[in-house]
Amino acid sequence: MATQRDRMDEMIQGKQVSHCSRPPARWRHELKGVLIRQMQIARRVRKLADEIERDFAGRDLVVVSLLNGTVMFLADLIRHLSLPMRLDFIGVSSYRDGTQSRELLLTKELRLEVRGRDVLVVDDILDTGKTLKCVLDKMRELKPRRIKVCVLLEKKDRRVEKVRADYVGFSIPDLFVVGYGLDFAERYRNLPFVGVLHPHYYQSS
Numbered sequence: 001m002a003t004q005r006d007r008m009d010e011m012i013q014g015k016q017v018s019h020c021s022r023p024p025a026r027w028r029h030e031l032k033g034v035l036i037r038q039m040q041i042a043r044r045v046r047k048l049a050d051e052i053e054r055d056f057a058g059r060d061l062v063v064v065s066l067l068n069g070t071v072m073f074l075a076d077l078i079r080h081l082s083l084p085m086r087l088d089f090i091g092v093s094s095y096r097d098g099t100q101s102r103e104l105l106l107t108k109e110l111r112l113e114v115r116g117r118d119v120l121v122v123d124d125i126l127d128t129g130k131t132l133k134c135v136l137d138k139m140r141e142l143k144p145r146r147i148k149v150c151v152l153l154e155k156k157d158r159r160v161e162k163v164r165a166d167y168v169g170f171s172i173p174d175l176f177v178v179g180y181g182l183d184f185a186e187r188y189r190n191l192p193f194v195g196v197l198h199p200h201y202y203q204s205s
């Protein structure tokens with residue numbers, strides 16, 4: 001039976017998460033607020049893992065994670081998966097030192113064989129969709145049996161490419177967020193929550 005907490009989580013996925021809470025004192029200067037708290041993330045990630053486990057039961061799963069933004073999400077997600085699986089990484093960098101989208105840079109190629117296998121592509125955030133579109137086009141050339149996409153966050157309003165994710169942690173408004181793996185100029189990946197950066201902070205740099 002669905003608990004109230006489950007229902008809350010579902011609302012969070014369906015609706016946009018838009019309410020911010022006060023950041024810890026240490027980060028108050030740089031962050032406008034905390035958009036998704038540590039506990040909210042933990043509960044939601046566990047639910048995503050349950051869904052994935054159900055959908056991939058009995059399959060030969062290869063998890064392909066996009067570096068570097070997925071580090072925390074991936075580690076938390078896969079520790080809840082009790083399926084046999086293999087893990088590999090693709091390195092792509094689109095935002096090299098700011099919030100502006102640039103040319104995609106491939107920094108690490110896939111090494112595992114995915115032909116005929118079930119692939120779960122994991123990314124931190126689906127924004128314009130350019131990164132995932134590029135990665136998915138590349139993956140399809142390798143002829144996997146099927147590809148599903150899992151993202152921690154999505155910004156629906158900013159989509160440019162026709163890409164959708166099968167598993168979405170949270171839908172968020174068009175704000176620049178950091179933490180839980182996501183960076184601004186390679187900083188803030190270590191925050192255990194998802195926070196909103198003060199716009200003046202990145203606009204002036």
Ligand code: IMP
Pocket residue numbers: 069094095101123124125126127128129130131132175176177178182183184
């Ligand atoms: P897309 O190609 O525009 O969909 O962008 C995807 C990539 O941009 C993500 O994997 C992130 O690395 C980065 N990105 C997009 N929005 C944000 C954000 O709000 N904070 C940090 N990184 C972001």
Ligand code: MG
Pocket residue numbers: 066067068069070124125
């Ligand atoms: Mg990224």
